[in-house]
Amino acid sequence: MPELPEVETTVRGLEPVLNGRKIARVEVRRADLRRAFPEDLGQRLTGALVTKLWRRAKYGLIDTDRGDTLVFHLGMSGRWRIDPEVILAHDHLVLTTDEGRVLSLNDPRRFGSVDLVRTDAVGSFEPLAALGPEPMDLDVSELKRRLAGRQAPIKQLLLDQSVVAGLGNIYVCEALHRAGIHPKRAGASISTDRLKRLVPAIHEVIGEAIAAGGSTLRDFASPNGDLGYFSKSFAVYDREGSACACGGKVKRFTQGGRSTFYCPRCQR
Numbered sequence: 080m081p082e083l084p085e086v087e088t089t090v091r092g093l094e095p096v097l098n099g100r101k102i103a104r105v106e107v108r109r110a111d112l113r114r115a116f117p118e119d120l121g122q123r124l125t126g127a128l129v130t131k132l133w134r135r136a137k138y139g140l141i142d143t144d145r146g147d148t149l150v151f152h153l154g155m156s157g158r159w160r161i162d163p164e165v166i167l168a169h170d171h172l173v174l175t176t177d178e179g180r181v182l183s184l185n186d187p188r189r190f191g192s193v194d195l196v197r198t199d200a201v202g203s204f205e206p207l208a209a210l211g212p213e214p215m216d217l218d219v220s221e222l223k224r225r226l227a228g229r230q231a232p233i234k235q236l237l238l239d240q241s242v243v244a245g246l247g248n249i250y251v252c253e254a255l256h257r258a259g260i261h262p263k264r265a266g267a268s269i270s271t272d273r274l275k276r277l278v279p280a281i282h283e284v285i286g287e288a289i290a291a292g293g294s295t296l297r298d299f300a301s302p303n304g305d306l307g308y309f310s311k312s313f314a315v316y317d318r319e320g321s322a323c324a325c326g327g328k329v330k331r332f333t334q335g336g337r338s339t340f341y342c343p344r345c346q347r
């Protein structure tokens with residue numbers, strides 16, 4: 080499943096192909112993904128000039144000179160393909176630029192989404208409206224304020240998109256491990272000193288993953304590059320039973336329906 084760093088990598092990969100280009104052709108190859116494609120998608124995008132590509136949480140955003148923003152989410156299995164040699168069954172949306180470059184949105188499981196909203200109203204677009212700050216913009220005082228009075232486990236709070244936006248299961252597990260904080264600890268009970276370890280840990284795990292994605296981006300310079308996923312190595316995530324660097328052993332339990340990985344020796 081693509082997390083924030085994959086979405087960031089995707090946006091950076093699309094940028095050189097799309098930014099400053101006109102969209103010459105739009106092919107919508109089925110009616111819906113998770114929800115219906117906008118009915119007027121082709122009409123509003125065809126001939127539009129792309130003025131900016133950006134990301135908010137796990138959403139990619141493409142602004143045009145017509146005051147529209149295409150908002151995409153990759154769901155469970157979505158990825159953009161650049162200049163594919165053949166269009167595949169699961170390429171549901173195909174854009175062709177005025178330079179003849181082709182971008183296809185491939186999503187076999189169709190949990191992704193494509194919406195078109197007015198650029199000046201992006202902030203009030205429902206999926207984006209209630210989001211907390213970007214993980215890279217989070218600071219200690221902001222997090223402290225957001226955790227105040229919250230008795231829920233820190234793991235759950237960090238996954239709450241209104242506390243911090245776009246932080247997924249993998250990076251929450253990794254950041255808590257790096258900061259030495261037990262995933263079940265109540266949010267409000269974490270001292271400022273420990274938040275001063277947690278915030279940089281969040282910045283580091285996300286920053287390192289984006290850097291890793293950036294290194295895979297070089298491969299996309301070649302035709303047929305598929306944007307979206309890259310291999311990563313983790314200290315605790317998906318490593319149940321493995322040794323932690325502290326000499327402890329990584330354990331797993333279920334929290335809010337999702338697997339939490341942690342080290343009982345160095346996370347308190």
Ligand SMILES: [Zn+2]
Binds near residue numbers: 327328344
């Ligand atoms: Zn440990």
